[in-house]
Each structure stands twice: as structure tokens, then as C-alpha cells.
Amino acid sequence: MSAGRAHSYTWLNNRLEPTEIPAHKYMSLMKRWISAKIDDVQLFPTSPSTVSFAPNAAFVSVTAFSVSDSEDWVGRSSGFPKEFASTCKTIFLQMFRVYAHLYWSHFVDPFYHLNLEKQLNSCFSNFLLTATSLDMLRAEDLEPVQMLVDLWAANGTFPPKSKAYSFAHVKSGEKLMQCGLEAS
Template identity: 25%
Template sequence: MDVKTLSVLPKGMDEAEWLASNTITFFKNINLLSSALSEFCTTRTCPTTRGPGDVTYCWTDDQGKKVRCSAPLYTDYTMSYIQELLTDEQVFPTKAGSAFPRGYLFLVQRIFLYLFRMLAHLYWAHFQDIVRMDLHPHLNTLFAHFVTFGREFELLELAETAPLEDLISALCSQYRY
């Protein structure tokens, strides 16, 4: 599979529409994978949300305050926040001819940041569980496509993805990046 080909903007397609379509698909797939692992990601096993390099991911509340929380709670906050955005017609319009709002790209970047952190947590804290469930081929393919797409449209910051750069290089070369 060539994830680069899957990621580039098809000729004649509106970029905002392409971003919206793929963002929704990534959200659904990551949500499904995360749900499949929910019995392993509990407040007991993951009292904080950790990622590669032993970084702790904090949720930012409505007042802009960083909140340290368990991985299940972080997942719930993340998925609820993204779901809210994806179903908001003012942000992700579904009617033909509707315009995407100012700041749309920033919101897509924010969604990608949160989704990347969820994937990073799954790799860091639950990869053995993923392998036991034989889900690693799905996770690896999803991750390679997600990162390739994110880089194609500058949705992910290198500083954020750097701790997983070895994995990214290995997977993206496997999927012909």
C-alpha cells in the first residue's frame, strides 16, 4: 500500500473538503481502535496519560488551564471535543456550497494533535496488549497513513512527532512513504 498516494489531494478536489473527509475517517478509526483497548487502558493502569519519552499529556480545560488526568479521562475529553467539532455545521459544514470557517485549518491541526497523542499513548502504554489482540497491523497502517496525511498538509508539528520518529520512519518506509 502506498499511503502517500492515499494522502495527496486528488485533482479537482477542494482541499478543505479533503481535510474534513479524512479527519472524520481518522477520528472514527482511532476511536474504534481506542475502544477496542479500553479494558487495558483504565484509571488503574494509566493514572496519567503518557507517551514516548515518558511525556505526560495534559488536557487543557475551558479556562486554558492544563489538567493532568488519567488516560481514559483524557480519551473521553479528546473524543468528546473532536465529536463536538465534527458535528458542528459551523465548523464542518455538510451542505453543498457551505463555506468552511476562518480558523478551520487551526481546528484541524488541533484535532490532529489530540489524535496523535492518543495514538502515541497506545503505542507507549499498550503495544503489548495490541500485539496480543493481533491489532498491531491495523494500528501500524492507521498510524503510517495518519502521519503521512498530517505531514502532507502540515497538520502535525515535528516537535510533537519527534519522540516517535524512529517508528514513523520505519512504518512509512514499509508503506512506501
Template identity: 35%
Template structure:
């Protein structure tokens, strides 16, 4: 398998004057329902008795579970053609509208088909989740089972705190110093999969099988977690920005997830 996507995947823009895929119905409010009601903040916010690293690890696993369910929809094999919906012919590149995600092959950014890209991303994410260094399962001696020491004392560790280089998110639970950056890398690749699902497959199959509302639910949950913990940059999210702005306007993405998210909420309490 080629280099990990967190390091080698890059984003390029196709030099096309117009988007060949036509209108984006999923950016319109009437096509953006959810199959559930409620505030996603309740699923996103870290409980007070849980250490932040443990909670982020849980969120990564949960977000991958939801994404994998959506990817299975486009990986289902057509009994007539013998091919999955997303295949080498329908999706020769990993695209999201006019954007194409590339993979580093032999030191060069190369366009590969969407099914190959997604397969590599899924294998990479699973390998990360099962890596005992990144996602340790053994308890750390001498630390609380739930509270991080700093959080128990009322001092929350921010993603990058140059004043405390010896402290990082998840340290008291045994997570490595790179844990937060690794979480960002995983979530970035998950976002790219969502962007492809919408731009290439919203109509077929999600709209045709009436599962677009389930896709929306998974994506709103993903965006809420991403913004609340600063896991995916605004620049990275640009291919889906109109829909994200719509969900923010509708408060599907709760206001608490914006403007500092978790750390702003911690400072206010």
C-alpha cells in the first residue's frame, strides 16, 4: 500500500470552466432534510467525567462507522453489470465537482479512481484505529480512569499550546503526542469521502433509493464533530460549503460547534 493519505494525499483543482456534473440539488434546502430530529451537540460534546483524548478516540470510531455505512451503499454490486455503483468507469478519479483528490504514488501526486482511493483510505483508517500506539487500550498506571489530570483541575489542554509543550490531548490516557494531529488526518480523509458521495453519488443511488436524508444526518453529525473540535479546516470543507452553511443556518449544526467549539465552551463554564 502506498504512503498514508494524511501525508501524501493532496488536493488539486481541475482546469474546467464549468462543472460538467450539472446542478447540485443537494445544496438546495428542499433537498436537505434529515431523517432524525434533535441537537447533535448532545452526541458531540465531551462529558465532564470523560477525558478528552478518550472522547476523541470514541468520536473517530463512531464517525468512521457512520461513513462506512454510507460507503457500503455505493459499493453494492449491480446484479446486471456485476460492478459496484462507484467503479473505475463511473468514477475514474476521486473527485468532488471540479476538485480532484490525488494520491502520492512513487513520490508523485497521481489521480487514481475513486473506488481505489476510498479502499485505501478505509484500510488506512482501520489500521490507525487498531494501532495500539495511536489508540491504546491498556490503562495508564497512576492516572484517573476518567478525568485527565489537567481537566480535573480545571485547566483544559488546547490543540496547540506552545506554553505547555509537555502536555497534549490524551496524554493522561496514554495517547501519543501526535494523537490530535492523527485525528485531524483521519477526519480530513473522511470528509473527502463525503464530498465524493455528494458530488458523484447523491442522485444515484442516494436520491433514487430515498436515502439522501440518512446521508445528510451522517454528514451533519460529522460536520458538528469536526467544527466543535477543530478537526477539519474550513479550506478543506470548501467543496461542501453551501450545504454546510445551510445546515448552520438551520442550526442543524449547533451554534456551540462554531467559534471555538469545545475550548470556548470549557472557558465559559
């Protein structure tokens, strides 16, 4: 599976060796892996008896999801394990890779041809805003879709105070917008 010439995504086989596989198989394995993680009650506790309550907490700081080496981590008081944040980051990265592949290999056919590009853009832009605000993706992770990030920052899809916007090269996005206007 790839996202352009510079980004090839491999899957770890049973011997933990990177293996190149077709995109549809990568997505199937990824979906199964994520489902197994979410269904694991040790990683994602579901018992209401373990839920903690913080009466004065208006919100959780977005930096609370950062991976921490200390003995206090996000979700600890509710029974979430120490590796919860790093597992979530891996889940977000895997999902991002699928989006990147879809944009590079399937945007025109089928999304554009079926008039579904607005739905894809809406889902992906919201995914990026959420993933970046929770520190689930880093700026370098976005490289395969950097031009899209730049464009969305320049055209107002990303709010200027968002982390996704801060990862953009707005001047490049403005140039892309200008090219689009000249082409029309």
C-alpha cells in the first residue's frame, strides 16, 4: 500500500518483519487489528465501576494524551493502561495511512467520479483536526498529504488557531488556490 512514490506502507508479518502487501489486504488487516484493540477490555475498559469522576474538570487538556513515562497517565484512574495513549497514536496513524492512500490512488476514481469528494474531504479534514489537536499525529506524519493540508489552511477549512493549521505552509496553499483559479 502506498501514498505516492515516496510513501510505501508495510505490514508486520508474524515474524515482525515489514512486508509489502496490496492496499485492500493492508486495510483489512488494519481494520481487524484496530477492532481487536478496541474490543480488548484491558486496553479500553468498559466496566462502569472503574470510571472515575472529576467534578471540577471542565475539560481535559489536549496534552493529557501525550505519552508519559511517569506513573500518572491519562485514564489511569479509570483503569486505562499506561500504553493507552501510544496505542491510540498507532490507531490514528494507521487510519491516516488509509486516508493518504485513498487520496493518492483513488480520489479521482471512484470519489470524484461518483461525486463523493466533498464527503471524503469532510471526513478527512475533521479526522486531521481531531488527530492533531489530540497529538495523535505529528507534522512529519502528514507529509504524504502536505499539499492538501496547505490548501485547507489557506482556504479556511482549518481554523487558524488549530494545530492542523500550524502544520501547514499557508503560502504554498495560497499558491495552490491561485493555480486552481487560473485553471478555471
